[in-house]
Amino acid sequence: MTLTLRDWASGNSLLHRMDARWKLVALFPVACFIVAVPHWTLAGLTFLVSLAWLRYAGLPWKWLISRLASVAGFLMIVGLVLPVSIPAEGWSFGPVRFSYRGVEIAALVVLRVLTVTSLGLLLLATTPLDCLARGLLGLGLPQVLVQILTMSLRYVYLLGAELSRIRLALRARGYQRGFSPHSYRTTAYVLGSLLLRSQERAERVAQAMRCRAFAGQLRLLSVPGNHLGDVLLALLLVVSLSLLPWLVLQCIQRF
Amino acid sequence: MSWILEVQGLSYTWPGGFSALEDVTFQVTTGESVAVVGPNGAGKTTLLLCLAGVVLPQRGQIRIAGFDPRDSAQRQQIPRKVGLVFSDSDDQLIHWTVYDDVAFGPLNLGLPEAEVRRRVQRALQAVGLEHAAFRVPFHLSSGEKKRAALAGVLAMEPEILLLDEPTLHLDPRARRELIRILNRLDVTKLIASHDLEFNLAICQRAFVLDQGRLVADGPIRKLFANASLMEAHGLEVPLSLVQSRDPLAGSAS
Numbered sequence: 012m013t014l015t016l017r018d019w020a021s022g023n024s025l026l027h028r029m030d031a032r033w034k035l036v037a038l039f040p041v042a043c044f045i046v047a048v049p050h051w052t053l054a055g056l057t058f059l060v061s062l063a064w065l066r067y068a069g070l071p072w073k074w075l076i077s078r079l080a081s082v083a084g085f086l087m088i089v090g091l092v093l094p095v096s097i098p099a100e101g102w103s104f105g106p107v108r109f110s111y112r113g114v115e116i117a118a119l120v121v122l123r124v125l126t127v128t129s130l131g132l133l134l135l136a137t138t139p140l141d142c143l144a145r146g147l148l149g150l151g152l153p154q155v156l157v158q159i160l161t162m163s164l165r166y167v168y169l170l171g172a173e174l175s176r177i178r179l180a181l182r183a184r185g186y187q188r189g190f191s192p193h194s195y196r197t198t199a200y201v202l203g204s205l206l207l208r209s210q211e212r213a214e215r216v217a218q219a220m221r222c223r224a225f226a227g228q229l230r231l232l233s234v235p236g237n238h239l240g241d242v243l244l245a246l247l248l249v250v251s252l253s254l255l256p257w258l259v260l261q262c263i264q265r266f
Numbered sequence: 267m268s269w270i271l272e273v274q275g276l277s278y279t280w281p282g283g284f285s286a287l288e289d290v291t292f293q294v295t296t297g298e299s300v301a302v303v304g305p306n307g308a309g310k311t312t313l314l315l316c317l318a319g320v321v322l323p324q325r326g327q328i329r330i331a332g333f334d335p336r337d338s339a340q341r342q343q344i345p346r347k348v349g350l351v352f353s354d355s356d357d358q359l360i361h362w363t364v365y366d367d368v369a370f371g372p373l374n375l376g377l378p379e380a381e382v383r384r385r386v387q388r389a390l391q392a393v394g395l396e397h398a399a400f401r402v403p404f405h406l407s408s409g410e411k412k413r414a415a416l417a418g419v420l421a422m423e424p425e426i427l428l429l430d431e432p433t434l435h436l437d438p439r440a441r442r443e444l445i446r447i448l449n450r451l452d453v454t455k456l457i458a459s460h461d462l463e464f465n466l467a468i469c470q471r472a473f474v475l476d477q478g479r480l481v482a483d484g485p486i487r488k489l490f491a492n493a494s495l496m497e498a499h500g501l502e503v504p505l506s507l508v509q510s511r512d513p514l515a516g517s518a519s
Binding site: 139140141144161162164165168169212215216218219220221222223224225226230231232233 | 315318320342345346349350352354356357358360361362363366369370371373374375379382383404418419422
């Protein structure tokens with residue numbers, strides 16, 4: 012996933028060129044606002060605006076849907092359980108009773124999750140990781156956390172590539188995954204082997220870093236100072252994702 | 267004679283009891299290029315790690331670019347003068363763009379940003395990777411990764427370059443390119459590699475290590491042409507030397 016995110020992060024929209032610090036400053040409070048949104052219609056409008064921003068950033072629908080589908084499992088549980096578990100006025104379908112209130116709450120949760128996920132994608136898909144790290148450091152996030160984040164993302168798909176090679180090697184020797192003690196044992200061996208390889212790689216990476224004079228403090232090249240354009244774009248993000256949907260909803264309710 | 271590297275009675279045993287180096291002694295002159303060859307497990311990588319101050323030998327003395335790795339304060343200064351290129355480039359490329367990765371070392375040296383950017387530019391130019399400056403290391407080919415890792419070390423402007431299996435996973439074109447780059451670098455080089463032809467193309471001198479001991483030290487062509495020495499230590503005479511001795515060798519179909 013990080014790979015595909017990095018592919019899109021090299022675009023050229025205003026969002027791509029925006030200072031990561033201002034992007035974080037704008038999107039974090041918006042995400043908090045969305046989590047606190049009280050009604051599904053407002054959450055729905057915010058979701059539509061977030062989709063509009065994603066499209067503006069040039070991210071294709073197919074890619075967006077595949078990314079949003081990553082939270083589908085959780086949403087399906089919420090969407091199925093809440094309507095039948097909240098006792099209130101509703102309708103029956105065979106032996107199952109659905110409540111209007113339950114459907115409303117399920118819609119609210121689903122839309123909140125989809126919107127926050129969209130905002131996360133908006134941030135990650137328009138910001139190269141090195142810029143994000145600089146942004147996080149610039150906002151005062153502790154060095155250690157930024158190092159853990161960047162190094163984890165840098166090496167997670169090397170680990171993924173190693174896992175793929177192990178799986179290929181297993182298949183080449185006729186292994187088929189199934190529900191048997193042999194299969195469980197093999198999975199455990201693979202996980203153990205991955206763990207050991209990761210530990211060995213971590214040691215070598217630490218050695219290589221020390222060889223380049225790393226003494227525990229992450230230093231990065233500086234970014235240009237604040238631009239008025241970044242501040243305005245941050246304001247536009249906040250207004251369009253919080254104030255605008257709220258105003259639209261007020262107008263709809265009035266008429 | 268000015269030694270840039272002096273090693274006296276160096277011994278190292280890995281935790282677990284494996285003796286990787288046993289009483290190794292040698293000197294290297296400024297500007298020399300030396301190949302370190304030997305079978306698997308001979309101690310080549312351990313020697314480079316000891317020289318770079320990554321692991322500390324239990325016995326013996328090292329003086330590298332004027333520093334003693336056993337002294338903690340001096341050990342921290344070693345990266346200013348000594349660059350180690352690891353065999354697996356992915357161990358070394360830790361950043362999300364090649365540019366940031368090459369800047370990593372100079373930034374750690376506390377250099378001003380303008381100087382860091384100048385060094386990054388020069389290092390990328392030296393390895394011919396200016397076009398890939400803002401690419402993700404994961405997307406690079408093996409040859410490009412190797413060159414990016416080398417650029418990361420060159421940006422530190424070392425006086426001694428230690429290379430561990432530099433031709434690992436390289437195709438012939440990338441290997442030729444690496445030979446060209448290394449031959450242009452005016453620094454002292456120690457190259458640990460099984461690729462004997464590669465060593466011949468770069469180095470004037472060779473060390474043969476076996477079971478942690480330095481068993482031979484001399485002019486590279488003379489050592490590599492010594493069939494009994496090479497065979498006794500799990501090596502073989504490189505094809506180019508066999509052919510130069512016997513014009514018919516290698517042409518038979």
